[in-house]
Amino acid sequence: MGIKNNSRRNFINKCFSSGCLFLGGMLLFNCRGKNESSGDESETMIQSNLNDPCNDLTDVSDGEIKKRESLGYVKQSAVPNNSCGNCALYIPAKPDKKCGGCILxxxxxxxxxxxxxxxxVTN
Ligand code: SF4
Incomplete structure (x- = not known):
């Protein structure tokens, strides 16, 4: 009986310790993966925003991004002679800025x- 209890106890200890090792390993692996990928993504995004400030939507809310998407906004017009620059709703860029805006x-x-x-535009 004493040997049986001892082997059962050993079995439970082995299961518990291997389970802890497995969970710990998974946590470590997941944390490491998230930090690496978010670091790369944010670095890429910062670099991309520096190169292309009119594409920087980091301070724009999800609702406003959905609005521009629902209006079919594209950064390069495919319609000849129609672009934001000659649209009545365009807000021209301020002197120290590279990008304009839209009242919508x-x-x-x-x-x-x-x-x-x-x-x-009508005059
Ligand atoms: S200025 Fe605004 S409303 Fe006019 S084309 Fe551009 S996004 Fe559309």
Missing amino acids: FKGPVYVEGHCIQWAA
């Missing part, structure tokens, strides 16, 4: 951009 949604807008709400 927040965030930077390319002067060459376009969306389905393009409106001719």
Whole structure:
């Protein structure tokens, strides 16, 4: 009986310790993977935003991003002679900025951009 209890106890200890090792390993692996990937992504995103500031949506809310998507905003117009730069709803870039804006949604807008709400300027 004493030997049986001892072997049962050993078995439970082995299961517990191998389970802990497995869980610990999984936690370590997952944490390491997230940190590496988010670091790479954020570095790439920062570099991309420096090169292309009109594409920087880091301070724009998800709701505003959805608005621009629902309007079919594209950074390069495919419609000849129609672009944000000659749209009545375009907000020209401030002197110290490279990107303009749009009165329909927040965030930077390319002067060459376009969306389905393009409106001719009338004087
Ligand atoms: S309404 Fe559309 S085309 Fe006009 S400025 Fe805004 S995003 Fe550009």
